[in-house]
Amino acid sequence: MALSTARAAIDDSEFDRDTSVAARADEPGVYDAELSEGWTIGSAVNGGYLLAVAARALRAWLPHPDPLTITAHYLTPATAGPAVIRTQTVRVGRTMSTGQAFLLQRAEDGTEVERLRVLAGHSALDALPDDVRTSARPPLMPAYDACVGRESAPEGAPFVGSTAIMDRLDLRLDPATAGWAVGAPSGAGVIRGWLGLADGRDHDPLSLLLAVDALPPTAFDLGLQGWTPTLELTVHLRCRPAPGPVRVSLTTRNLAGGLLEEDAEVWDSADRLVAQSRQLARAPRG
Known part of the structure; x- marks a missing residue:
């Protein structure tokens, strides 16, 4: 998929x-999802x-649209x-709820x-x-076109996998952080790549999550x-992203006791830091 700023219609995403x-009409604050x-x-x-x-x-x-900070604890696999x-309201203020x-x-x-159990502070990103x-x-x-997509991964590499989510992402990995796909991990605990949605929809605050x-x-x-199951994930959103794919950088500095942290930074096409996160996950056992 060519790097593009053309917006896909939200209704088609x-x-x-x-x-x-x-x-639910009869239960305020309760929502059904599939x-x-x-x-x-x-x-x-x-x-x-x-x-x-x-x-x-x-x-x-909530009366405010955008999650500025949101923390989730993953209790059982969905x-x-x-x-x-x-949903429940904890507090409503003038600029944040x-x-x-x-x-x-x-x-x-x-x-x-x-x-999943979530606690979030919502505001309006455009008013910050x-x-x-x-x-x-x-x-x-490297630039988007110099990074490697799923089609470049060798047969049997975990990057290919049988994961349905890969068909919905436009993911291009930095070759310097993709050696694990050919059996040569760096040991540094770093993954970087460009990320868009496969249908061309530009990112917004919810897709940054x-x-x-x-x-x-x-x-x-x-x-x-x-499998590296997430136990807890906290995300801070800093601003609404500009059109186009984002650059995501993941790092892990410490694995101990069967747990690792994973820090993420997300940068938009205007070179702005639009989201940061830290998650605690279980290290793979195999």
Whole structure:
């Protein structure tokens, strides 16, 4: 897919359709959703996608639209199918509101199982001051066309995988951080790449919640293979992204006790830091 700033119509976006929620008329603050198989890794739904679904429900419930800070605890693996999101208001102020959301699914025995618990502070990104004082710099990486896509991965590489979510992403990895795909991980715990959505939809605050959790895990660059389930994820949104794919840089500095942290920075086409995150995850056991 060529690097483009052409906007896809929101109504035609698979991401928006698959993160949509429907308010229950008889239960204020309660929303129904259908978690799509299209955003799964194996049988489990991607954590960033889940967070976007919960944030969309909070956006519908709270008076302020955008999550400035959002923290999720992943309690049990979510699967494709019906889900319910129960939202609560914690506090409402003039420029910021705080709410929480609980995402639940029905187990085979009919009981409700909580998958995700979220606490978020919402405001309006477009109303934030535009003063920027930062020492942060965009990641040094090749241009989009010089990075490698899924079609370049060798047969059997984990980058190819049988993960449905890969078909919905336009992901191009920095070759310097993709050696693990050919059996040569660097051991540095770094993954970088360009990220867009396959249908051409530009990023917005909700899709940035997906972006911080959409690249292959840094555990691959540490020489580990297998599922890396997220236990907790906190995302800070700094501004609304400019059109075009974003650059995502992931780093892990410490793996101990079977756990690792993964720090993400997301930069837009205007060289602005638009999102940051940290997650705690279980290291692969295999």
